[in-house]
Amino acid sequence: MTTLLELIDVTRRYGKGDAEVFALAGATLDIAQGEFVAVMGPSGSGKSTCLNVLGGLDRPTTGSYFFRGVDVGALDRDQLARFRRHYLGFVFQGYNLLARTSALENVELPLVYRGIGRRERRRRALGALAEVGLADRAGHTPAELSGGQQQRVAIARAIVTDPALLLADEPTGNLDTVRKDEIMQLLVGLNRDRGITIVMVTHEPEMAAYTTRAIHFRDGVVERDLRRAA
């Protein structure tokens, strides 16, 4: 399997002097194309910071982050934005949809920044909504959708650009057991059928059970890295 990304001895330091905190203290890992990885660990272990670094939202203090051989750590603000635009999709715990904006327009948003025309945008957004089973809810605003539906809209928004990497931060954190299962089935399907690499932060072992690999963080370093046959 080809390597999609690798972190080499990455640290991320916040604050200075006595208040200095290492959120990452020398994390090294590599992820291959097509993997479905759960990133686990207690709070403060560095798993969220790791996700932010992978998503180009945060930059390593030291160490390197290579994405398809490109040193992402060396990119400037605009280049990072373009990196996110072209290669990544994000799913958050709190859904983070634009309020008072229809599901369809939320899903179209990443395509707007890609400069794709109105008609093509609409077509692809409707396709992504159908893929998450919400074709009939295109005109609804987030307030008119349940939590599970909102998260599915967020997933549609993340995959509408055919990203190389989907980053999910506690995607099932706000949902009940039945909805959790629906969302996980959806992610598993996307990983299996479309080959989208997924990195998901979670603290629930039940969710990690859906994945092919679980990386455990503790005190800013990788503690355990378990692969399972899919």
Next chain:
Amino acid sequence: MIIGSTLVMAVREVRRNTMRSILTGLGIVIGVAAVILMVTIGDSASRKVTIDIGKLGSNLLIVMPGSERRGPIAATAPPLTSADAAAIAAAASAVGQVAPAASKSVLAVVGNHNHNTLATGSTNAYFGVRSYAIARGRAFTDAELQAGALACVIGETVRRELFRNQDPLGATLRVDRLSCTVVGVLVSKGSATLGGDQDDLIVMPLLAVQRRLTGSTDLGAVFVSAIDERSTTRAKTQIEQLLRQRRRIQPGQADDFMVQDMKEITKTLGTVTGILTALLAAIAAVSLLVGGIGIMNIMLVSVTERTREIGIRLSIGALGREVLFQFLVEAVVLSTLGGLIGLVAGLVGSALLCSALGLPFAIVPWVVVLAVAFSVAVGVGFGYFPARRAAALDPIEALRHE
């Protein structure tokens, strides 16, 4: 990012907070309306003055005894005479017609109607120089002028006050103690912004007024028309040189007469209007400034309210400058909307005010363009700081924002 979708988003955002947007734009509305109102009214007023001066005769020069510095008529200044008028007509090449005039305030009576007016003695040149036309009847005959006959041509106001529905032509009109025959009626010129009612006059042969009313051969003024509008300055210089010579004024000595031209009157009026315009422009500038600060304030509130939205946009790959552009467009939409409302309000207001003041109403194109340009500029100027703040947000912080 496509400009069109940014604009659509901005308009939607403005409409989402309709009440807030209207209140925010109010400062700009008032500022732009004030600018439009003041310029349109100012323009209409000066247009009216120009029309009035045109009616007076824009190539008109008025020669009067006395110096400007010592008041209108200095006791020592010798009067002008018919000989002076004849000399001007003969010697000055830029001069067209010359009308010597002597005037007296009189009481005109017909039957039991009476009216205070001004009787002016002159020649037929007077009508041409002062741009009066005969509506009915005729001007004076040479015989009447040479003899100083008791004939008169009356203005519309005099006709209305004294004759009402009767036919004035051939009727007898008493001017002080003289009985005059009405031979003509003038076309109405209406009231002027300067000089009041231009139809309130009686014109008689010069000799009749000199002999029977003023009792002297002096002239009150000589009305002169330059051959065309461009020659007024040249005509003025020629007349001044000629009169200095005739009145034996030494070089270096001040004139004891004056030659007024309509341009000077326009200039004086222009200065007054200019001061007024500057004052109103200052008020407009202040209200645009206040309006701009209002927009900046609301945009800062908006950036804070929508921090999470900005975080979402940044995380899915929006560039800083795209976020900046989005908020800038929103500020410009707000201010331009205010500007357009102000434009309509200003134009409607000035149309109403013009009709109330009896001024001719016309839209001044440059001020319309300027007003819209200004409101766009206010949006860009005052929207930039909040927009830059939005663009500089850290995506992680912004996403965490509650």
